[in-house]
Amino acid sequence: MMTEKQIEAWLGRQVKALGCLYYKFVSPGNTGVPDRIIVLPGGHVIFAELKTDLGQTTPLQDRQQRKLACIGADIQLVVGMEGAEAQVARIMRLIEKRDGV
Numbered sequence: 385m386m387t388e389k390q391i392e393a394w395l396g397r398q399v400k401a402l403g404c405l406y407y408k409f410v411s412p413g414n415t416g417v418p419d420r421i422i423v424l425p426g427g428h429v430i431f432a433e434l435k436t437d438l439g440q441t442t443p444l445q446d447r448q449q450r451k452l453a454c455i456g457a458d459i460q461l462v463v464g465m466e467g468a469e470a471q472v473a474r475i476m477r478l479i480e481k482r483d484g485v
Contacts, residue, residue, distance in 0.1 A: 388436050391468050392419065395434070398472045402479060416444035418452070418459065424475060426482045430458045432471065437464035 396406045405423040418431040
């Protein structure tokens with residue numbers, strides 16, 4: 385099983401290869417914010433919380449995700465490598481849709 389750090393690094397390499405920006409999200413005073421911000425070409429922003437296959441979100445993380453979702457933010461829970469691969473496929477579809485492919 386891969387660690388969260390390994391999943392995060394793999395996802396970063398994949399989305400950067402697609403032309404996305406990949407930022408570590410640190411917000412002092414706002415504990416529980418998602419791990420990463422992914423900015424797609426065209427400006428679509430995804431807030432991604434990454435977990436291993438066995439990882440679970442904390443109540444504080446759940447609250448932060450709900451706050452983002454309530455204002456219409458694209459918040460994604462990425463669980464394990466399967467979730468990371470699915471997220472890359474989703475990002476590819478979003479980019480293709482934007483490009484009219």
